[in-house]
Amino acid sequence: MYMLYSKSSEYVVRALVYLAMKDNADFIMVKEISEHTEIPQPFLSKIFQDISRAKWITSKKGKNGGVKLAVNPAKLKLLDVISYFDGMQDYSRCMFGHKECGVSSKCALHNKCSDLKNEIYDFLNSTTIADFTSIWKKENKVSLKELKIF
Amino acid sequence: MYMLYSKSSEYVVRALVYLAMKDNADFIMVKEISEHTEIPQPFLSKIFQDISRAKWITSKKGKNGGVKLAVNPAKLKLLDVISYFDGMQDYSRCMFGHKECGVSSKCALHNKCSDLKNEIYDFLNSTTIADFTSIWKKENKVSLKELKIF
DNA sequence: ATAGTTTCAGATAAAAAGGTCTTAATATCT
DNA sequence: AGATATTAAGACCTTTTTATCTGAAACTAT
Numbered sequence: 001m002y003m004l005y006s007k008s009s010e011y012v013v014r015a016l017v018y019l020a021m022k023d024n025a026d027f028i029m030v031k032e033i034s035e036h037t038e039i040p041q042p043f044l045s046k047i048f049q050d051i052s053r054a055k056w057i058t059s060k061k062g063k064n065g066g067v068k069l070a071v072n073p074a075k076l077k078l079l080d081v082i083s084y085f086d087g088m089q090d091y092s093r094c095m096f097g098h099k100e101c102g103v104s105s106k107c108a109l110h111n112k113c114s115d116l117k118n119e120i121y122d123f124l125n126s127t128t129i130a131d132f133t134s135i136w137k138k139e140n141k142v143s144l145k146e147l148k149i150f
Numbered sequence: 151m152y153m154l155y156s157k158s159s160e161y162v163v164r165a166l167v168y169l170a171m172k173d174n175a176d177f178i179m180v181k182e183i184s185e186h187t188e189i190p191q192p193f194l195s196k197i198f199q200d201i202s203r204a205k206w207i208t209s210k211k212g213k214n215g216g217v218k219l220a221v222n223p224a225k226l227k228l229l230d231v232i233s234y235f236d237g238m239q240d241y242s243r244c245m246f247g248h249k250e251c252g253v254s255s256k257c258a259l260h261n262k263c264s265d266l267k268n269e270i271y272d273f274l275n276s277t278t279i280a281d282f283t284s285i286w287k288k289e290n291k292v293s294l295k296e297l298k299i300f
Numbered sequence: 301a302t303a304g305t306t307t308c309a310g311a312t313a314a315a316a317a318g319g320t321c322t323t324a325a326t327a328t329c330t
Numbered sequence: 331a332g333a334t335a336t337t338a339a340g341a342c343c344t345t346t347t348t349a350t351c352t353g354a355a356a357c358t359a360t
Binding site: 156157158190191192193196210211212213214215 | 317318319320321325326327328329
Binding site: 027029031049059061066 | 306
């Protein structure tokens with residue numbers, strides 16, 4: 001499928017939003033996050049291993065262990081998250097495959113489409129984990145099961 | 151992956167555009183279409199079987215056989231093609247999962263996102279196979295290898 | 301130190317998507 | 331009628347994505 005983002009990306013956004021809602025003093029157990037986000041726990045563990053390598057979180061083993069945000073969620077853009085898991089896609093590609101898509105060959109269809117792609121790019125590039133978190137806090141919700149980027 | 155469309159959808163658009171460029175008097179061999187669109191022939195056959203059930207094309211076996219458009223390409227919307235293969239997705243779903251997404255709970259993020267989804271929907275709903283074809287004719291191209299919806 | 305808890309790491313399994321192959325059926329031409 | 335060309339149909343294979351399992355390592359509290 002030509003994708004906007006994968007399941008992993010969606011999951012990790014939910015997980016990061018949940019973490020960002022906490023005061024970030026304690027480590028949060030993966031199990032707890034799994035329950036509130038409805039992400040299968042083993043899968044979530046693996047995702048955390050992944051983003052722990054990327055230094056977005058730190059983790060602690062043993063009693064009172066868990067995971068904790070290591071970066072400012074206001075600096076974590078959706079684009080970063082998605083491209084980390086799914087790779088960066090080409091938001092500027094011409095739909096007709098022209099290498100040099102000059103003015104002469106531009107048409108309404110092309111323009112419409114590249115505008116759309118720019119908008120998607122801008123949205124992903126300007127929206128952060130913190131943006132989601134602040135809304136969720138306002139709503140006083142705990143569960144993030146339903147959260148979807150699009 | 152959360153998709154905009156699958157490979158099948160992309161392929162079938164290319165194939166339909168190719169067919170729509172022909173005068174539609176003769177049946178066109180799947181092999182010929184496969185070569186000009188760079189779609190693996192066995193896969194393309196399968197896709198044609200599919201859309202032949204949907205009555206978008208007719209096919210003829212045997213010598214001088216092949217496939218032929220059975221509908222007006224100006225009436226074939228991208229949305230139809232994509233939803234036929236990938237199913238209709240929910241373009242109006244609230245990103246926070248609210249069943250009743252009332253004004254009070256709407257936020258900038260929600261609005262931005264639903265605007266985007268609407269635009270995508272409108273694009274897919276207003277663009278037809280014929281739109282692609284007319285541009286391709288203008289460009290005097292034969293090969294459709296590079297064509298991509300987005 | 302030891303027991304208990306919890307992540308880490310990697311192997312493995314299941315599901316979905318994408319792609320190929322083979323045989324049968326059907327049409328056309330001679 | 332027979333030979334040939336071409337799609338139909340469905341089984342099968344491959345790759346990618348998603349999900350699970352297991353044994354160890356590490357930390358804490360007692």
